[in-house]
Amino acid sequence: MKTLLKGGRVVDPSQDLDAVCDVLLEDGRVAVVGAAAQAGGAEVIDAKGLVVCPGLIDMHVHLREPGREDEETIESGTRAAVAGGFTAVASMPNTEPPIEGDEGVKFVLAKAHEAGLARVYPIAAVTQGLKGELLAEIGSAVRAGAAGVSDDGKPVENSALMRRALEYSRMLGVPVISHSEDAALSGKGVMNEGPVSTLLGLKGIPDESEEIAVARDIALARLASGRLHIAHASTARALELVLSAKQLGLKVTCEVTPHHFTLTDEAVKEYGTNTKMKPPLRSERDLCALRNALRTGAVDAIASDHAPHSAEEKDQEYDVAPFGIVGLETSLGLALTELYRKRILSLVDLVRLMSTNPAAILGTGGGSLKPGKPADVTLFDPEKEWTVDPSRFYSKSRNTPFSGWQLKGKAVSVIVDGRVLMRDGEMIGEQGETS
Ligand SMILES: [Zn+2]
Ligand SMILES: [Zn+2]
Numbered sequence: 001m002k003t004l005l006k007g008g009r010v011v012d013p014s015q016d017l018d019a020v021c022d023v024l025l026e027d028g029r030v031a032v033v034g035a036a037a038q039a040g041g042a043e044v045i046d047a048k049g050l051v052v053c054p055g056l057i058d059m060h061v062h063l064r065e066p067g068r069e070d071e072e073t074i075e076s077g078t079r080a081a082v083a084g085g086f087t088a089v090a091s092m093p094n095t096e097p098p099i100e101g102d103e104g105v106k107f108v109l110a111k112a113h114e115a116g117l118a119r120v121y122p123i124a125a126v127t128q129g130l131k132g133e134l135l136a137e138i139g140s141a142v143r144a145g146a147a148g149v150s151d152d153g154k155p156v157e158n159s160a161l162m163r164r165a166l167e168y169s170r171m172l173g174v175p176v177i178s179h180s181e182d183a184a185l186s187g188k189g190v191m192n193e194g195p196v197s198t199l200l201g202l203k204g205i206p207d208e209s210e211e212i213a214v215a216r217d218i219a220l221a222r223l224a225s226g227r228l229h230i231a232h233a234s235t236a237r238a239l240e241l242v243l244s245a246k247q248l249g250l251k252v253t254c255e256v257t258p259h260h261f262t263l264t265d266e267a268v269k270e271y272g273t274n275t276k277m278k279p280p281l282r283s284e285r286d287l288c289a290l291r292n293a294l295r296t297g298a299v300d301a302i303a304s305d306h307a308p309h310s311a312e313e314k315d316q317e318y319d320v321a322p323f324g325i326v327g328l329e330t331s332l333g334l335a336l337t338e339l340y341r342k343r344i345l346s347l348v349d350l351v352r353l354m355s356t357n358p359a360a361i362l363g364t365g366g367g368s369l370k371p372g373k374p375a376d377v378t379l380f381d382p383e384k385e386w387t388v389d390p391s392r393f394y395s396k397s398r399n400t401p402f403s404g405w406q407l408k409g410k411a412v413s414v415i416v417d418g419r420v421l422m423r424d425g426e427m428i429g430e431q432g433e434t435s
Contacts, residue, residue, distance in 0.1 A: 001026070001027060001028075001418055002024065002025065002026045002031075002039065002041055002042035002043065003024075003025045003026075003042055003043045003044075003045060003375075003415065003418065003420065004022060004023075004024050004025075004036055004039040004042040004043070004044045004045070005022065005023040005024075005025070005045050005047045005052050005377065005379065006022050006036075006044055006045065006046055006047055006048070007020060007021075007022065007046065007047055007048045008020070008021075008022075008023070008047025008048065008049075008050045008051065008052035008379060009047075009050070009051050009052065009347075010023060010033060010051075010052045010053070010369065011051050011052070011053045011347045011348055011351050012033075012053060012054055012351070012356075012368060012369045012370075013348050013349075013351055013352040013355075013356045014054065014356050014367060014368035014369070014370060015033070015368070015369070015370055016348075017033070017369075018347065018348050021033060021034050021035065022034065022035060022036040022039070023036070023047075023052055023369060023377065024036035024038070024039050024042065025375040025377070025415065025418050026042075026375075026418075027418065028374065028375050028417050028418035029371075029372055029373065029374065029375055029418070030369050030370065030371050030372065030373045030374075030375055030377075031371060032371060033369055033370075033371065043420075045379070045413060045420070045423065047379055047413075049381065049383070050379045050380060050381050050412060050413075051347060051351075051379065051380050051381075051382055052369075052377060052378075052379050053347075053351045053355060053369070053377070053378050053379075053380075054351065054355045054356060054359075054366060054367050054368050054369050054373075054376065054377065054378070055086070055087025055088060055355060055366055055367075055376030055377055055378050055414070055415070055416065056085050056086045056087060056088075056332065056351075056354045056355050056378045056411075057086065057087065057088045057089070057090075057354065057355050057358040057359055057362075057364075057366060057367065058081060058084075058086045058088075058089045058090070058303055058304050058306065058327075058328060058331060058354075058358075059089075059090040059121075059255060059301055059303045059358040059361065059362060060090060060092065060152070060177070060231055060232070060255060060257075060303035060304065060305050060306075061077065061081070061089045061090065061091055061092065061303075061304060061305070061306040061327075061328060062091070062092050062094065062153075062305075062306060062307045062308065062324070063077040063078075063089075063091045063092075063095070063108075063120070064077070064095060064308055065077075065095060065111065066095050066096060066097065066107070067095045067096025067097070068095070068096065068308075070310060070396070071308040071309060071310050071396055071397050072308040072395060072396050072397060073111075073396070074091070074108065074111040074112055074115055074120060075111070075114075075115040075117070076394065076395060076396045077089070077091075077306070077308075077328070077395065078112060078115050078117035078118040078120060079115070079117050079394040079427070080306075080326075080328040080329055080393060080394040080395035081117065081118035081328050082117050082118050082394075082414045082416070082421045082422050082427065083328075083329055083393075083394045083411075083422065083427060084328040084329040084330070084331060084332055084411060085332045085378045085380055085410075085411025085414060086118055086328065086331075086378070086414075087118055087119060087366065087376040087377070087378060087414060087415070087416045088118055088119035088120070088121060088364070088366060088376065088416075089118055089119075089120055089121070089306075089328070090120075090121040090122075090123050090147055090148065090358075090362060091108060091120050091121070091122055091123060092123050092150060092152040092153070093122070093123055093124055093125045093130070093150065093151075093152070094125075094130055094151070094152060094153035094154075097129070098125045098129055098130045099122055099123075099124055099125060100124050100125035100128065100129075100136040100137065100141060101124070101136060101137040101140050101141050101144075102137070102140040102141060102143065102144035103144075104122070104124060104125075104141065105122045105124055105141050105144040105145050105146045106144050106145075108120055108122040109122060109144075109145055116419075117416070117421060118416060118421075119364075119366075119376070119416060119417075121145075121146075121147035121148075121362055121364050122141075122145060122146050122147065123146060123147060123148045123149060123150050123152070123177060124136065124138065124141035124142070124146035124148075124149050125141075125149065125150075125151060126138070126149045126150060126151045126156050126161070126162075126165045126176065127151055127156060127158075127161060130151050130153065130154065132151065132154070132156060132157050132158055132161070133158075134161075135161055135164055135165065136149075138165065138168045138172070139168065139172065142168075142172045142174055146174065147174060147362040147363065147364055148174045148175045148176070148177050148229070148362060149165060149168070149169070149174065149175075149176055149177070150176065150177035150178070150179065150231070151179065152177060152179045152231060153179060154179060154181070154183060155178065155179050155180060155181045155182070155183060155213055156178070157183060159216065159220060162176070162178075162216075162217065162220050163220050163223060163224050164224075165226075166220055166221055166223075166224035166225075166226025166227070166228060167224045167225075167226060168226075169224075169226040169227040169228075170224060170225050170226045170227065173227075173363060174227070174362075174363060175227045175228065175229040175253070175361055175362070176226060176227065176228055176229070177229045177231050178213070178214075178217045178228060178229065178230055178231060179231050179232075179278075180210055180213035180214045180217055180230055180231070180233075180238070181209055181210060181213050181278065181279070182208070182209045182210075182212045182213050185205075185206065185208060185209040185212065186205045186209045186278075187203070187205075188203050189203045189204050189205030189206075189209075189280075190202050190203055190205070190276060190280075190318055190319055191203075191204060191205065191265060191268050191275070191276065191280045191281070191318075192204060192205060192207075192265040192268075192280040192281060192282050192283065193205055193206040193207075194265060194283055196265045196266060196268060196269065197265070197268075199269075200268060200269065202268070202318060202319070203319075205278075205279070205280050207235040207236075207237060207238075207282070207286070209279075210233075210234060210235050210238050210279050211235060211237045211238050211241065214230055214233070214238045214241045214242065215241055217230065218241060218242070218245045218250065218252055221245070221250055221251065221252055222245075222248070222250055225251075226251065227251045228250075228251065228252045228253075229252075229253045229254065229255070229300075229361055230242055230252070230253070230254040230255070231254075231255060231303070231305070232255060232256065232257050232260065232278075232279055232303070232305050233254045233255065233256055233260075233290075233299070234256070234257075234260045234279040234280075234281075234282050234286060234290070235279075235282055235286050235289070236285060236286050236288075236289030236290075238254075239254070239289055239290065239293045239298060239299070242254045242298065243293070243298045246298075253300040253301070253357075253361050254299060254300055254301075255299070255300065255301040255302065255303040256290050256293075256294065256299050256301075256302060256303075257302070257303060257304060257305050257327065258302065258304060258327060258330065258331050258334035258335060258338070259277065259281065259305075259325060259327070259334075259401070260279075260281065260282065260286075260287070260290055261287065261290045261291055261294065261302075261334075261338060261339065262287075262334055262338050263275065263281050263287075263401065264281055264282065264283060264284050264286075264287050265280065265281045265282060265283060266284075267281055267401060268281065268318075271401040272318070273314045273315070273316065273318055273321035273399075274314065274325055274399050274400055274401040274403075275325075275401050276318060276321055276322075276323055276324075277305070277307065277323050277324050277325055278323045278324070291339070291344050294339060294344055294345060294353070295344050295345070297349075299353065300353070300357045300361060301353050301354070301357050301358045301361060302331065302335055302350075302353045302354050303358070304326075304327025304328055304330075304331040305324070305325075305327060306326050306327040306328045306331075306395075307323070307324025307325060307326065307327075307399075308324075308326050308395055308396060308397030308399065309321075309322045309324055309397055309399045310397065311397075311398065311399075314399045324399070325399050325400055325401060326390075326393065326395050326397050326398070326399055326400050327400075328395060329388075329393050329394065329395060330388055330400060330402050330405075330407070331354075332354070332380060332409065332410070332411055333386070333388070333407035333408075333409055333410055334402070334407065335350055335353075335354065335409075336350070336380075336382055336407070336408060336409025337407045337408050337409060340382065340409065341408060341409075347382070355367045355378075356368060374417060375415060375416075375417060375418035376415065376416055376417065377413075377414075377415040378411055378413075378414055378415075379411070379412055379413040379414070379415075380409060380410060380411045380412060381409065381410055381412050382408070382409045383408065383409070384408070384409060384410045384412070385406060385407070385408050386406075386407055386408075386410050387404060387405070387406055387407075388400065388402045388403055388404060388405045388407060389403070389404075390403050394427070410425075412424055412425050413425075
């Protein structure tokens with residue numbers, strides 16, 4: 001099976017490439033990048049005016065299966081991923097029951113295989129049942145295919161357990177992904193602590209709740225010589241801590257989310273419970289620091305923290321609604337509109353943060369269009385203007401603060417393992433089409 005992507009702007013940080021050329025895919029692999037002379041018999045996709053890049057990877061999503069299939073399933077979540085331009089996602093283990101050990105990981109991989117959409121890289125629990133008491137079977141989870149471990153949704157509060165998890169990460173070559181939060185300091189807080197929380201009369205979560213945990217995790221990463229990845233970094237000082245850890249040569253990486261580089265806590269006044277997430281939307285100063293860190297290369301990845309919740313649960317008072325928003329179908333549009341358009345990131349840097357670096361952090365294939373690499377490719381139109389309409393999401397959930405936003409830049413075709421899953425903005429397999 002051959003597919004020729006003709007005349008697109010090929011952006012591949014792994015080869016320092018940003019040039020108009022052809023990409024030939026053959027038998028699930030990248031065959032040629034350049035002038036594809038031997039493309040006889042190939043299905044041709046006209047990529048003129050489009051960016052052709054290694055498949056985007058969202059390294060932080062919640063797929064809710066098993067347990068909350070009303071909110072998302074591995075099938076619906078990976079369909080939303082493809083619609084958003086992603087060829088792979090890393091799924092967090094805080095399902096009901098949590099994903100741990102080889103059985104949990106095999107369940108996720110089997111469901112993802114059955115769905116046949118975006119690839120899923122399972123992240124397995126650090127502690128049994130995410131209870132923070134005993135270490136889960138990290139070794140067997142990784143041997144079964146887990147790409148990392150995390151208790152995301154909450155921190156691993158016990159420093160001795162976190163140290164052991166980081167020791168495993170060194171031995172097994174996978175990251176410990178940290179939801180860095182001092183739970184006692186966050187307390188019953190529901191939004192960023194500051195003038196806006198005071199004005200609204202809502203309980204605040206101080207920056208220090210994140211910074212204390214990031215500092216501790218970095219100290220433990222040094223002690224254990226482990227691999228630490230800080231999820232959803234949201235404050236200026238958290239980023240400073242990560243940067244200084246990197247300068248010391250520690251294996252520490254971090255991600256930021258589109259909502260944290262787009263919105264501040266001012267949004268809580270306007271958008272209701274779809275602005276409630278952890279960590280909370282921060283101050284203008286933090287947002288500027290995030291954008292600056294993105295510009296200078298201090299941030300390793302952009303990840304959505306896609307967190308589906310039912311309308312009934314989100315449609316409650318701010319104090320009781322659950323934390324989290326969906327992100328798979330708005331992430332690329334927000335990155336292009338808020339970072340590329342505003343000259344914070346070049347396209348090469350954007351693809352590095354959304355594909356090449358996540359692949360390297362997780363140690364998975366992909367993230368590159370070098371010949372021989374898996375034929376996972378995203379084609380997006382950086383000029384396409386569109387309006388966010390949650391009623392058209394492929395995700396089962398609609399909890400986004402970006403409803404009605406005008407964005408510029410959208411994925412139009414997505415290829416996973418050589419299979420065209422979205423073409424010219426249409427999902428294959430729908431409206432009578434077959435794949
Ligand atoms: Zn988290
Ligand atoms: Zn999360």
